[in-house]
Amino acid sequence: MANAGHAIRGSRVGAGPLGESERGDAAPRVRVSYWCANGHETTPSFSANEDVEAPEFWDCPRCGFPAGLDAAHPPEPMRNEPYKTHLAYVKERRSEEDGAALLEEALATLRARRTGLRRAS
Incomplete structure (x- = not known):
């Protein structure tokens, strides 16, 4: 009887069935769509607070190109300057x-x- 049933398995500090009442209310969020030159769409969420504006550009998590708010006219990828000696x-x-x-x-x-x-x- 090495364990003797004293260990709580599959649990860690802070884990448990927490509900909204124990965590508090979630802040209101708004999702914004961004498109890159490769056609990838990413939708990060931002605060719905009226003082906070979503940025004009966002980095695409799939290809790393800049993504913009206009799906028809995404921003052009930045040019990498060659290494200079x-x-x-x-x-x-x-x-x-x-x-x-x-x-x-x-x-x-x-x-x-x-x-x-x-x-x-």
């Missing part, structure tokens, strides 16, 4: 002339260090 970002900020000047300055610094090392040895 560090060099691409630098080229956006600097002209070719600036780059050449910086390179020459860095090479001059390296050459000065090398000549200093040769004299010290």
